[in-house]
Amino acid sequence: MAQPVQDRVVRLAELEIDPARLEEYRLLLREEIEASIRVEPGVLTLYAVSVKGHPDQIRLFEMYRDQAAYEAHLQTPHFRKYKTQTQNMVKSLRLVETDPVLLGAK
């Protein structure tokens, strides 16, 4: 059923990755997502997809339990490693802050 949404923090990210570094980038992204989901109770989803036909265009759908969980995530060693190690692979990054309307999930 639909989750209560009042405290959820949902952020979208649109990234363009250097095509020459794409495999490295995807490896670091996967490592970061897996660690976040495993060790952070407040990280509810980190969905990563690429635009069909454009594997260098990555979209993330990030959902955190609340603002504190989001801020804690930014300070974790796995997130900081991801940010540092991917900074030269990311050609552009657009963050979209959002207000949840309805977060329907099984």
Place this chain on the structure above:
Amino acid sequence: MAQPVQDRVVRLAELEIDPARLEEYRLLLREEIEASIRVEPGVLTLYAVSVKGHPDQIRLFEMYRDQAAYEAHLQTPHFRKYKTQTQNMVKSLRLVETDPVLLGAK
């Protein structure tokens, strides 16, 4: 833990809604999401958010179990009702087809 991704269909939608019809639109969207999650086993998530500060800009993150589940969804009465009743409220609609990279969730 991360879900297996090979068969998942993930679609993003970016909509701009007529501000004068926004409340009506949100009601129809909520009804459609709630029905889809409740009655369709193959509809895994329908996340609806609005861009912060721009409530008329809606973003959807839709995840279906597989292609068959996605096609079945398009034929349901609740989806068809949503499409018909909202068509004059939607000023623009951009659909983004994607390939999953990693769908990390609790």
